[in-house]
Amino acid sequence: MFIPTALQEMPGLNAELHVWDAVTRAFNEQSTLAIHHYPMFFANGSGRREIDILIVDKRLGVCVIEVKGITIDQVDSIQGHQWSYRNFYEEKGSPFQQAEKQLHMLSNHLETNPLLYRRFSKRVWIALPYITEREWRERGFHEQIHVPLPLFQEDLADAQRLREKLQTFALFETNRELSGTELAKISGMLGIQPREAEPPAIEPQLPFSNLYIVPAAADFKRYQKDIANDLQRGTKVYMLAYTDVALSEIAGHEQQMKSFQLNVYRAKNGIREPLAAGCFTDGKGVNAPLLKQMAEHFPDFNSGQFKAIHQSVDAHQMITAGAGTGKTHVMIDRILFLLMNGGISLKHIIMITFTNASTNEMKKRLEDKFLALFKLTQNRQFLAFAEEVKDMQISTIHSFARSILKQLAHEIGYGQNVQLRSFTFEKKRIIYELLDEFFAKHPIDHFLAIELKDYEFVDAVYGMWEEMEKKSLTSGEMKQLDWGGVSGENAAVIQSVLQYIFANCEDRLDQLKQAENAITMGDLIRKLKLFTGSARKMGQLPKDQFMFVDEFQDSDATQIELLASLLQYLQYRLFVVGDIKQAIYRFRGADYKSFEELQEKTKETAYVQTELQLNYRSSSSLLDRMHTLFAHWNEKKWLAYEEGDRLRSNEASQFPKADWHVSSSYEEDFTKALETLPGKGDKIAFIVRTNRHAKKIKEYCAAKGIPTTENLDGTFFTSAPVLDFRALVEGLLYPHEPKFVLNALQTPYFGCRIPYQALLPFGGHRERLISFLHERTRGEFKGYVSSLRTLAPLTVIQKIIFDKQLFARLPQYMEQQLQQEHGGEEPSQEAVELAALRYKKNLQHLMVLLERTFSAKHVTMQMLRDWLQLQISTNRTENEPVLEQDTAQVEITTVHRSKGLEYHTVFLPITNSPFNAVEQQYFVEEASVQANQADRRKFGWKLKSYANNHFPVLKKYEDIEQFKEETRLLYVALTRAEQRVYITMPKKIYNTNCWAYILEQGGLRG
Structure with a gap:
């Protein structure tokens, strides 16, 4: 976006307009922000500075240009930063220093946003549109080391030269370009509103696609010019050819095919009656019978x-x-x-x-x-x-x-x-309040006879509440639940308490939510019912x-x-x-x-x-193997898999007759599979049900010295980068508490190694311990605590990251950590690099979450600490970022996290673990199985040995549905494979509630 000045008369304006014209010619208005005259006011209101020309660009960063409309004869002398002029409207000036101060003032403002701290390059230039470089050198000004070469007349005349020269000098330079998000943040902090542009529209006559049927070479010749024109203007081309065609005669055909704009399909052999030549624009005229014929004649054409x-x-x-x-x-x-x-x-x-x-x-x-x-x-x-x-x-x-x-x-x-909040504490407090209210009016003897601790009961009720929210029940629907019947006085009192709580809890919570103008994540969906x-x-x-x-x-x-x-x-x-x-x-x-x-x-x-149905991932022979399993599961009504669901592929197998392996142990198979991976970019995936299973596989690989990446469910807020970040926040928040300062100093932010023995002589004396700890950092930590008086918390943390060169020191820190974890054994370079990369990615993800959560608020250290503590304690849905790297060829992932991904080779290493090891205590009837939408939804519960009569019925339904879901999990796991599948099957199956049983019933034998 280019924003010109509104001024029409002022000293030096013509010179500025000369430079402004050069800048707008050298840069793209779509991707660069340039402002002619950007004012900045001092915080105390004592005055203002105005930048002549400001450029914000992904490569340049932030660039301030000070324009001087002087000729070489008007420059009397240059001493240090001070320039002396003759026959000019001022006698002396410090243009570089002036621009430098403007840049620092602007940068300090931008870097109050922690995500911009030290993220952009900073450049200052003096532009002299009426002076040539030759004139400058003849006066000897180029020999003064404290005077950077300005932008001269020749630089401004050549757009390419101007762009290149602007990149040659910086007061501070990063090694990365600004992202689109960062550019948008800078624009927003500069007060620049994006222009409302009319939505672009393609010229009406431009079709999306043309499909050409080419029975003979002569037909290709006839269509060749049209095809070239289509591609040149952006129309996608489908070419169904019964003969070889000379694609080389189409300019740029390789790039067009790579971008899927030119799609050429060759007919299979033996077609006696080819389709007639023709061109079909935007699918018009391609009816169902014709489309079917096309698919039959051209196997690669995806009808x-x-x-x-x-x-x-x-x-x-x-x-x-x-x-x-x-x-x-x-x-x-x-x-x-x-x-x-x-x-x-x-x-x-x-x-x-x-x-x-x-x-x-x-x-x-x-x-x-x-x-x-x-x-x-x-x-x-x-x-x-x-x-x-x-x-x-x-x-x-x-x-x-x-x-x-x-x-x-x-x-x-x-x-x-x-706002979004969890209301975990408030929900439990409401449950306690309603319990007290209920038993203030009813005898408590039968409830005490249940021998269920109050906190256990509250936790169970809280779980029921969460389940109802997950099933999107509104307050009215909770009040209308069908609780069924119970037998016995103890069960009756539980039923009555539950009915009382769920008749009132949601209304109580809604009052709190409205007072705070906040809702839960579950409300985002279920409150839609109100509209x-x-x-x-x-x-x-x-x-x-x-x-x-x-x-x-x-x-x-x-x-x-x-x-x-x-x-x-x-x-x-x-x-x-x-x-x-x-x-x-x-x-x-x-x-x-x-x-x-x-x-x-x-x-x-x-x-x-x-x-x-046309699959682009797996080999055809692998899909044939899977089809047998899936068809058997369909017969048992465990998987909805009809003929129309069968996947077909034209991909050849790299391992004919050796792409499907079933054995009782994965260890030997894994060694062979790793040795026979065709390329460095090919990966093996261990796909498991749970994070616990993933940990077992991780330990096995670590013992073998095999680098791995992990892609697990909900582990982000328990990962080391988050825990270390909390330790740093607590150290800054409680600088007089030795345990918090000690924990902060031992994170990779400071990397101090303080053995426990070094603290023993202080006998737990707080002041002496704190004094000792601050001495270890030469008062540096104390300095960061002091800076919190003037800087935002996240800015201080970004300053620590930069000052202490966290990312540069991470590999060494991770090497020490891995060595300690593995009993002193030196880790491989690949393992160290992966650990450092994972730490960096997680920390960056955390900073993004913090920015998203607190962007509209003035955040304090206490707010940061409370939010982190809540997430660490309760959030098991946030996932760690997936690492895109080629170092580790082995990935350990849960099925849910593998969704949408693909791997050269897939291992199912653990199939005998039961999937209903923990019995659920409550069930809400599915909305889709209600006999009548007007009926009340059933709720089943079981506490200790007490239950209502809906519980066994709903549990039976849930057990069947869980079995079907586990079958679908297996479907997802298997279809991640491109070339090979290895399945570990026990020699004997003792439990029907495990993957091995489902696989066996599908016809698989160990």
Whole structure:
């Protein structure tokens, strides 16, 4: 963005305009912020400084240019920073020092944001538009070491030269470019609002795609010019050829194919009656029989993808996307189809993904697609689309729900800026209060006879409350629960207490939430029920949007109801993608019957249904092996797997007749598999059910000296970087408490090694201990504590990270840690590098979470400590960032974390562990199995030996559903494999509730 000056007259303005013109020619307005005249006021109000020209660019960082409209004859002398002038409006000046002060003032302001501290390069330049470099050198000014070479007349005349010269000098330089997020933060802190631009639109005559059928070489010759024109302007080309075609005659065909803009398919042998030559624009004229024929003649042509992408703009679609069938590619191309064929703006497209990582990945994939099209075509419309992606709503369902709640918060008594909180402590306090109230009116004898400690009962009730929230029950639905019957006075009193608590607890909590204008994560979904049934309330939201939903099989009842409401009241067009065979989040409240439920709730809507079966991940022989298992599971009704679900592949096996291994031990197989991995980028994955199993495999690999990466469930807030960060915060918060200071100093931030024996002589004397500890850092730690009086907490922590060179020292620290963990054995270089990389990634992720949580607040150390303590104690859903590296060829992952990933070789090393080792104490009836939607939902409970009569019925249903979910987990685990699968099966199976039994019933033998 270029922001010119509003001034029309002032001394030196013509010279500044000369430099401004050069800057705007040298940089791209889409990616660089340049401001002509940026004012800055002193904090005490005593005056202001004004930067002549300010540039913010991803490569340059922050650059201040001071312009002097003088000729060489007007420069009398230069001594140090002071310049003396003749025949100028001032006699003396210090232009470099002046610009330097402006830069420091601006940088200090920007670096109050901890995510910008030491993150951008800082540059100062003097621009002399009326002086040439030759004139400068003739006066000998270039020999003065304290005077950096200015920008001369020649530099300003050549855009390339200007860009290069600006990068040659910096007061401070980072080794990285500014990210888009960081550039946006800087713009925001400068008070620059992004301009509302008209959404870009592709020229109306530009089709999204053309499909050419080429029976003979002559037909290719006839279409060659049209194909070249299509590619040049950005139209995707599908070419179905029955003969060899001379692709080399199409300019840039290799890049076009690499970007999937040119897609050439060769017919299989033996086709007696080829299809007639023809060209089909945007899928028009390609009916179902013709599409079927195309798929039969051209095995590599993905008819399912073509069908899904080219449906009419207003079509509602349900896409069943099997594992590895390219659903992301389909969604991106469908968006392009809407832009080019329907003239839809990206601002009218909403995409719901399952995780934050998926959100970021989808944005990147879209941007990359548009940028690739721009490079191929030089059509700036595609560049504009890439810029517009940042404004497109791509988010998780919880983020989308939060945006709705912000818009409609007034309808339920909340302010617009609703905050998120856990309310864990408050919930338990309310339970205690309601217990006291109940037993103030009722005898307590029978309750005491249960011999259940009060905190155990409160924890059980809290768990029930969480389960109800997870199943999206509102306050009214809790009051209407069907509690069934009980036998015996002790069970009756438990039932009465539970009914009393759940008739009142949610209302009590809602009062607190409204007072604090805060809700829980679970509220983001379930409070949508308060809107979805009302046309008036829903009518306040934007209409006529296009909604894409990824991983739809993991939606819950309320999310499905929301989609139905958006369709009914706001005319949303739906594009839902999923695979019920990969529905593995039932424990979070997801309903694998989501496709059926959506159709049931939107009976008046016709959906175009498409199955994607062509797999791009696994070899065909591996899929054939899996098919046998999956078909057996379908016969037993454990897995919904019909003929239309069978995956097909054209990928050849790298290990013919040696890609499927079943044995009683994985150790020997693992050694052979590791030795026979074809390339360094190929990976082996150990896929397990639980983090405990992952730890066992990790210990085995560590004992063998094999570097691994781990991709586990919910381990982020118990990881070392988070615990060390808390220790640092507590040390800064409690600088007079020896234990907190000691813990902080022993983190990698300071890296002090203080043996316990060194503390014994002080006999626990606090002041002497503190004095000793501060001496170890030569008072440095005390200095950081003092700086908290003037600097924000996160700024101080960023200062510690920079001053102590944390990331540079991490490898040495991690080497010592690993050596200590493994009994003094020296770790490999690969293990050290991986540990340091993991630590760095986790710390960066933590800083992003802190910025996201506290961005709108003045944060204190106490707030930081309390938030960290709560997350460490309760948050088991936040995952560690996935490491993208080639050092370790072995990854240990849970099934849930492996979703969406692929590995050359997959091991299932532990299959005999029972999956219902802990008996659940309560169940909420699934909304989808209620006999009648008007009926009350059943709740079953069991405490000690007491239970209501719903418990055994609901438990039986839950056991069956869990068995099906475990089967789906196995489906997901197996379909991660590209080339090989190794399964460990015990010689005898004693437990039916384990993976080994499911595999055996599928026909697998050890």
